[in-house]
Amino acid sequence: MKKLLNDPADVVVEALAGMAAAHPDRLDVDLEHKLVLRAGGPVQGKVALVSGGGSGHEPMHGGYVGTGMLHAACCGEVFTSPVPDQILAATQAVDGGAGVLHIVKNYTGDIMNFEMAAEMAAEGGGAQVASVVTDDDVAVQDSAYTTGRRGVGVTVLLEKIVGAAAEEGRSLEECLALAQKVNGQGRSMGMALTSCTVPAAGKPTFELGEDEMELGIGIHGEAGRARVPLAPAREIAEDLLGPVVADLGLARGESVIAMVNGMGGTPLLELYLMYNEVHRILAAAGVTVARNLVGNYITSLEMAGCSVTLLRADDELVRLWDAPVDTPGLRWGV
Amino acid sequence: MKKLLNDPADVVVEALAGMAAAHPDRLDVDLEHKLVLRAGGPVQGKVALVSGGGSGHEPMHGGYVGTGMLHAACCGEVFTSPVPDQILAATQAVDGGAGVLHIVKNYTGDIMNFEMAAEMAAEGGGAQVASVVTDDDVAVQDSAYTTGRRGVGVTVLLEKIVGAAAEEGRSLEECLALAQKVNGQGRSMGMALTSCTVPAAGKPTFELGEDEMELGIGIHGEAGRARVPLAPAREIAEDLLGPVVADLGLARGESVIAMVNGMGGTPLLELYLMYNEVHRILAAAGVTVARNLVGNYITSLEMAGCSVTLLRADDELVRLWDAPVDTPGLRWGV
Structure with a gap:
């Protein structure tokens, strides 16, 4: 294996440390939970967008955190779903009171862990969470890690477009409807x-x-x-x-x-x-x-x-x- | 060889056609001379920046043509210097009367061909041309295609910085001095x-x-x-x-x-x-x-x-x- 790394077990956290060092004005990186967050904390009164998935797809998702796009990205190990605790931490960190939209690619592990985090977040009057699942890959109906179509490239376009809508102050319901429209098209x-x-x-x-x-x-x-x-x-x-x-x-x-x-x-x-x-x-x-x-x-x-x-x-x-x-x-x- | 291409002989011109199709509002592509040019023709009264070299280093140089950076890029075949006719055509196409700065990486073929084009451009009262040669690679003193140090990454930074200076309306002499300073540092x-x-x-x-x-x-x-x-x-x-x-x-x-x-x-x-x-x-x-x-x-x-x-x-x-x-x-x- 020819790669630029130290210990293979540390690739994700060291890359995240690099992102933190490269973009200190724009991003906050939570190395414990492996989260990339917008600098400056939650945006009050606006819907927040959280996405995530396995690492190894960069710039997606961490590279899409910032004004006009995502509020947080949850980074799993390489090609491995992020765990519910990460997603919960991200959801709580970005919630500005107007709800949080989870953008989830259709992989069984991602779906399960985002769902679990959404339930945990809602407990005890926490963040209101809605979820959109992307499934744009026409290649196969089911596959190794997916029931139904896989979520791939449209996720990038969706994060950009719905990020702009959230920035405009649209409600969680409106952001969700827009996200579903983008995925459907x-x-x-x-x-x-x-x-x-x-x-x-x-x-x-x-x-x-x-x-x-x-x-x-x-x-x-x-x-x-x-x-x-x-x-x-x-x-x-x-x-x-x-x-x-x-x-x-x-x-x-x-x-x-x-x-x-x-x-x-x-x-x-x-x-x-x-x-x-x-x-x-x-x-x-x-x-x-x-x-x-x-x-x-x-x-x-x-x-x-x-x-x-x-x-x-x-x-x-x-x-x-x-x-x-x-x-x-x-x-x-x- | 596993590559996304049709005939290997057509790679550069087909990629340039793709750039033209992708950026019609921003770029003009001259497929005959393999040039990437800013849309809208020469900028009157401002220094124009022309760079170029072998293809295969993308986004450099074609991807750096636009407001605040290059005015034209001359694209040679893959890893092959552009020829003087290309460079001359680029120089004439972007000359807005305030002179043209050639940004040349230190490779023997590039140096020779840019020099020849500069002489041809100057003949008969044509464009006034100044040239900066980048040679920032500390790895080796001479190498396969170079006498002295090779010109590499600093070329990107130079194109950005001197592009901004040209946009401000600095003279050819000032742009050249700035370019030499950037290369030197x-x-x-x-x-x-x-x-x-x-x-x-x-x-x-x-x-x-x-x-x-x-x-x-x-x-x-x-x-x-x-x-x-x-x-x-x-x-x-x-x-x-x-x-x-x-x-x-x-x-x-x-x-x-x-x-x-x-x-x-x-x-x-x-x-x-x-x-x-x-x-x-x-x-x-x-x-x-x-x-x-x-x-x-x-x-x-x-x-x-x-x-x-x-x-x-x-x-x-x-x-x-x-x-x-x-x-x-x-x-x-x-």
């Missing part, structure tokens, strides 16, 4: 050229032959739809977009927010090349890209590969997308 | 855990054993100082920072702008972990980090590894650093 599919290595495991999660790729890969290396021969980028783009566009039922004249996301080990040069293919295919289908992201936003350690996320856009979503955001991972307007 | 050193594969070559540039790393690696995989056994992150940080701090002659009480840069294939989790080590070492030496960057800023395709750049800071440099910048790769204040 977003779909993703990914692929891998290589595996990645979880530090604690010390060896690749899976093996792929020199001429193979995995279509429909999960963000922890879970099996996807098919292991197929390596193909040109234009074919890969078709393979990823086809199911996404079909499942969304996108029609000529519609517009989307599109993300071409790197899995961690793919150069930006290749991601822009993939975006060129995605843009071309959508243009041919009469679909306009209203906004886009090209880069590493929801990763799987050093896995090579990419995913494509499309979110059916409307004026409200684009306006919230354009609102100022000030996080280590997404930053504009400030 | 910046030092870098990098390391690699793995090689990378140039698409046209189809196989790794070099081989590293399972327990080896290359200290002082160049951004094209050129040999560095030493091939040594893999070490913990804290030792690697000492190995990189030691020569940088010594060469800069940093003293207790000084402050720096620090960049922990990923080579392309290293997860952000590990880069933050490395930043934790860098911050700790500097704190122990009494050196304050005034500003920092942690992420992929000057890469070597999918190489795993990192580099550290320190720039001795002062109030002027920090003020220019904080000025608004609006590029795909660096964005704040707007």
Whole structure:
């Protein structure tokens, strides 16, 4: 295993210490609970957004904490759900009296632990919690760690858009409805050229032959739809977009927010090349890209590969997308 | 070779087409000359900044074109210098009458071609051109493609800082002097855990054993100082920072702008972990980090590894650093 680390057991906490050192003006990091929090404590009278999950997907979620996006991220060990105590601590730390929205990717462990934390938080008149579960991955119906579709790229877009809505002062009920709308209008599919290595495991999660790729890969290396021969980028783009566009039922004249996301080990040069293919295919289908992201936003350690996320856009979503955001991972307007 | 591409010969132009599609409001892309230009044509009465070099280091340089940073980037083939015609076209396209500053990394091919383009531009009363050559890499004195030190990470910081100065309306002479100051006050050193594969070559540039790393690696995989056994992150940080701090002659009480840069294939989790080590070492030496960057800023395709750049800071440099910048790769204040 070739990685920049000390003891594999300390990777997450040492990386969080690095985030604290790098962003002292913007973030508070609770190393005991492995939380990334906005500096300055809870925002009174506004809904707070809490997300989290296993580490290894950076910048998600810790890199999305800040004005206009998340209030806290709960960081599990690499590819391991955060525990209820962490999530409870985050929920209590950010509650400003207007309720807390949990943003949970559809993985069985995440769902269970966020639910338990929400119940604990509500006990004795504590924070009011609502939850949205993302399940945008069209690749597989059930998978190794999930019943139903997995939650992947749309989570990033949701955190940005609902973060802007919370900043505007919308109620918990309104933020939840918006979050459900975003999840309902977003779909993703990914692929891998290589595996990645979880530090604690010390060896690749899976093996792929020199001429193979995995279509429909999960963000922890879970099996996807098919292991197929390596193909040109234009074919890969078709393979990823086809199911996404079909499942969304996108029609000529519609517009989307599109993300071409790197899995961690793919150069930006290749991601822009993939975006060129995605843009071309959508243009041919009469679909306009209203906004886009090209880069590493929801990763799987050093896995090579990419995913494509499309979110059916409307004026409200684009306006919230354009609102100022000030996080280590997404930053504009400030 | 496992990459997201079509024909290896078309990688750069297809990636540039992707940049054009992704950033139509911000960038003009000249596919014939492989140039990334600010949208809207030359800025009249202000100095224009042109940089460039081989592709494969994204987001550098194309991703640094925009308000507050570069006016144009000339993109060579992967790890190959841009040719004089490209650089001339860029220089002429951005000249707003106040002169053009060429920002050139110290590689023999780059130097030669930028010099030739500057001469061609000056002929017949064309653009007035000044040039700064970056040579911040303390690892080796001469190397495979360089006489003297290589130009690496400080180039990113220089483009940001001098870009802000040009935006303020400083003269070509003043921009040049500032650029020379930044280069003179910046030092870098990098390391690699793995090689990378140039698409046209189809196989790794070099081989590293399972327990080896290359200290002082160049951004094209050129040999560095030493091939040594893999070490913990804290030792690697000492190995990189030691020569940088010594060469800069940093003293207790000084402050720096620090960049922990990923080579392309290293997860952000590990880069933050490395930043934790860098911050700790500097704190122990009494050196304050005034500003920092942690992420992929000057890469070597999918190489795993990192580099550290320190720039001795002062109030002027920090003020220019904080000025608004609006590029795909660096964005704040707007």
